[in-house]
Amino acid sequence: MFKRRLTQSIGCLIAGLGGALTGIGAAIAICFLLKVPIIGVILKVVLVGAGLVVIGALAIEFINWLIVEPYRNHKCKREKDGKDE
Numbered sequence: 001m002f003k004r005r006l007t008q009s010i011g012c013l014i015a016g017l018g019g020a021l022t023g024i025g026a027a028i029a030i031c032f033l034l035k036v037p038i039i040g041v042i043l044k045v046v047l048v049g050a051g052l053v054v055i056g057a058l059a060i061e062f063i064n065w066l067i068v069e070p071y072r073n074h075k076c077k078r079e080k081d082g083k084d085e
Contacts (some may be wrong), residue, residue, distance in 0.1 A: 034040040 030043065033043055
């Protein structure tokens, strides 16, 4: 059990370190690409578009959680109560 947890912990640390290094490398590459005007504009447009898609998806999930799910639960409960009678 100890050996499995140790290897799992070390594996997670190595994966985290690799992810951090990859993220830092990507950030450096993006900084260098932003110095070229056309690539900078294209990259900014792509990043803004991706951000808008994420915000839209989160808004849809929030509306689903706030309105649709309670209505579905209420409807199922009402139909279940109607069948029992």
